[in-house]
Amino acid sequence: MxxxxxxxxxxxxxxxxxxxxxxxxxxxxxxxxxxxxxxxxxxxxxxxxxxxxxxxxxxxxxxxxxxxxxxxxxxxxxxxxxxxxxxxxxxxxxxxxxxxxxxxxxxxxxxxxxxxxxKMAFAITEPDAGSNSHKLATAIRRDGDDWVLSGGKYYISGVDEVAAVLVVARHVDSAGQRLMPSLMIVPTDAPGFTYQHIPMEVVSPEKQFTCFFDDVRLPPDALVGAEDAGLAQLFAGLNPERIMAASFATGMARRALDQATDYARTRAVWGTPIGAHQGIAHPLAQCAIQVELARLMTQKAAALYDAGEDRAAGEAANMAKYAAGEAVAAAVDQAIQVHGGNGLSAEYGLGALLAASRLSRIAPVSREMILNFVAQHTLGLPRSY
Known part of the structure; x- marks a missing residue:
């Protein structure tokens, strides 16, 4: 290794x-x-x-x-x-x-x-499903050679700047029974597809949207992969998502730590740089350790995924996402504390990281759902939900 x-x-x-x-x-x-x-x-x-x-x-x-x-x-x-x-x-x-x-x-x-x-967006989350992908209500059904998509999605990133959205929908058979989920490419200009902006406190050029699919008619080749592949095919995309989300978080954490340590080296109180005091230095050192551990786990998850070890990669990707979310939240919080009042001034820019860093503990999968996964699949404990 x-x-x-x-x-x-x-x-x-x-x-x-x-x-x-x-x-x-x-x-x-x-x-x-x-x-x-x-x-x-x-x-x-x-x-x-x-x-x-x-x-x-x-x-x-x-x-x-x-x-x-x-x-x-x-x-x-x-x-x-x-x-x-x-x-x-x-x-x-x-x-x-x-x-x-x-x-x-x-x-x-x-x-x-x-x-x-x-650019293409990805749509899985729904208002009434949340983390429970088995309760997805967005449906796709056959109509002749075409597909017809109906339902809605929630908190979908960047819909206003993409050519299409890769939508997760459940098949509905002729008897109205919901079958396995599939992936459909839906152009953003398709008739019946509308979306509405969700105002957020996160400072980001990329916005969040609610999407509505009102009997959107799609050609046969809108389907990606097999229509009965189910969750196995879906997680081919979700494991990379977790790996990327972890890297997204550790990158932000590194920036916050760099800024905090630079400030602690140069900001002097009573003639001594504040970084010389353990009350400042030790919390920053703890954050640095957390970030490096998260980066290492992320690299492991990526190596497993690239090696085709999907099951092991799924476990590692969830752990990496958890570790990175905790690390960035701690790093940004500590960076703000080190700066004192300057930590929330526009000049230093750390306030803009605050909501984004906190989001890393929630999305694309919450820390609680990762703990559920590890408890059940890694530790072999009874399912708790």
Whole structure:
């Protein structure tokens, strides 16, 4: 087992960090507060191949794994540009299509994922289902050769800036019985598809939406993979999502810690830098340990996924997501505390990280559901819910 990243991965990290430093936190927050998108950043990252590092080479991508894409996501976040759609579009959607799509679907979508010219959202959460994917009410049924989609989704990221949404829906047979869930590609301009913005306190250019599907008619090739594949096919996208969410969180945590330690080294009270006091130094050191442990678990999860060890990768991805969520929440909180009143001033920008860091304990899967998973599947305890 190698605990050191490859030379290629480390070179990728450095290249992305250097690239992202030309944009940074000020650019990202200014765009968010102005209600604008980070289109320039996304386009440049796509042109340089960073968004497509995990897309197969035959479709214009880098031919790497989810670990490479997670490294890109982490370095962007560490530079102050945590792009949420990276967790969704090139990670979930591109991965699912590359793994289960038809030859035509791959030709249609993967080159755009590779160069960043295509963005796709992912829709699974529903108001009345929450974390219980078995209660999904959004339905898909046959009508001749076409599909007809009905229902709704909740808290779907970036719908206003994507070409299509990969929707999780349950099949309904002729008797009205709900069968296994499937994945459908739904263009955002499809008749009957509407969406409504959900105002959020998170400072981000990427917005959240409620989606409505009013008998949206889709062609036969809207279905990705087998219609009876069920949850196994779905988790081909959800495990990368957890890995990417963990990298998203550890990147933000690294930024907060860097800022806090810089401040603690230079801020002097009574002639001594505040970082010389254990009351400041020890909590920051504890946060640094948490972040590094989360990063290590994330790299393990990515390595298992890229090796095709889906079951082990699922366990590791959940653990990584949990660890990263706890680490970033602690790191941002401590960074604000170190700064005192400056921690919530616009000048230092840590307040903008506060809601985003707290969100990492909730989405895309809550810490409580991860604890349920580990208790049941890792420890073999009775199911508690």
């Amino acid at each position: 190698d605990f050191v990243e490859s030379d290629e991965r480390r070179a990728l990290r450095k290249a992305v960090a250097d690239f992202a430093s030309g944009y940074g936190h000020e650019y990202f927050v200014a765009k968010a507060r102005a209600g604008e998108k980070t289109d320039e950043l996304w386009a440049a990252a796509g042109e340089l191949g960073y968004l497509g590092v995990a897309v197969p080479a035959e479709y214009g991508g880098g031919g790497g794994g989810i670990g490479d894409l997670a490294a890109v996501c982490e370095e962007l976040a560490a530079a102050g540009c945590p792009m949420l759609l990276m967790v969704v579009s090139p990670a979930i959607c591109a991965t699912v299509i590359a793994r289960y799509g038809t030859a035509e679907q791959k030709r249609r979508w993967l080159p755009g994922f590779a160069d960043g010219t295509t």
